[in-house]
Structures are given as C-alpha cells and as structure tokens.
Amino acid sequence: MNEVVKLLIIYDSLTGNIQRFINKLDMRSTKITTELSINEPFVLITYSTGYGEVPKSIEKFxxxxxxxxxxxMGSGNRNWGKFYCGAAEIISKRYDVPLLHKFELSGNAYDIEKIKMEVLNIV
Incomplete structure (x- = not known):
C-alpha cells in the first residue's frame, strides 16, 4: 500500500458532487457523521454553503x-465567482493548513491526479 492510500480523506457532500469525486479516488475516506471522531492525520474535502461559508457539519467536526x-480541498461551482470554494479558503486560514486544490463540481481526471500528488507531498 502506498502512502497516498494511507492518509485518510474526510469529506461531506450535500449535492452528491463530492461523493461522486470520492468514488473516483483510490484512497481511504470517511464521510462526516455526528459521531465521527478522528485520531489520525487527515485531509478534508468540503463544499461551501451560502456565500462561500463553511457548512455547519464541517465546523462542528x-x-x-x-x-x-x-x-x-474544496469542491464548488465557478458560477459563484469570488465565493467559489470559499469554505476551503476559510478553513485553510483558520487552521493554518494548506489549501491543496479547488475543483469544480465532481472533478475530472486532472483533479484526481492533482489531489493524489498533493496528498503524497503531505506525508
């Protein structure tokens, strides 16, 4: 098993776009639930609500x-302009962690490879 597969990906998906993206990755992943508690390093994939805001489920987690x-990392729709992937930007600043990548909707092949490379660089 390579290092990319070992690092956990935590995510939440409101419209199903992030879930579809996760299904394309060959990486360990867990969806946020109210009971979820983590005791190992992870990378977060989030969507944004409202005008680039962090979803409540992500904030609570x-x-x-x-x-x-x-x-x-953030998933979003470029139609939101300056609010595109705003939650990922807020989380990056708030917790002083790198914003690894932004992708549109459920991503594409480039996004999958980009994320795998970024995650590998963290380990």
Whole structure:
C-alpha cells in the first residue's frame, strides 16, 4: 500500500458532487457523521454553503478534530465567482493548513491526479 492510500480523506457532500469525486479516488475516506471522531492525520474535502461559508457539519467536526487536519480541498461551482470554494479558503486560514486544490463540481481526471500528488507531498 502506498502512502497516498494511507492518509485518510474526510469529506461531506450535500449535492452528491463530492461523493461522486470520492468514488473516483483510490484512497481511504470517511464521510462526516455526528459521531465521527478522528485520531489520525487527515485531509478534508468540503463544499461551501451560502456565500462561500463553511457548512455547519464541517465546523462542528473540526471543533474537536482540527488538530489532525493536514490540508483542505474544496469542491464548488465557478458560477459563484469570488465565493467559489470559499469554505476551503476559510478553513485553510483558520487552521493554518494548506489549501491543496479547488475543483469544480465532481472533478475530472486532472483533479484526481492533482489531489493524489498533493496528498503524497503531505506525508
């Protein structure tokens, strides 16, 4: 098993775009639930709500798990202009972790390879 597969990807998906993206990755992943507690390094993939805001489920999860956060990625729609992937930008600044990548909707082959390379660089 290579290092990319070992690092955990934590995500939440409102419209299904991130879930479809996760299904394309060959990486360990877990969807956020109210009971989820992590005790290992992870990378977060998030969507944005409203005008580039962090979803409540992500905020609540990070309140008690942010110490293991190693990087963040965002999924969004470029039609939102300056608010595109705003949640990922906020999380990156708030927790002082790298913003690894932004991708549109459920991503494409380039996004998958880009994320695997970024995650490998963290390990």
């Amino acid at each position: 990070l309140e008690s798990n942010h110490q293991y956060l190693k990087g963040v």
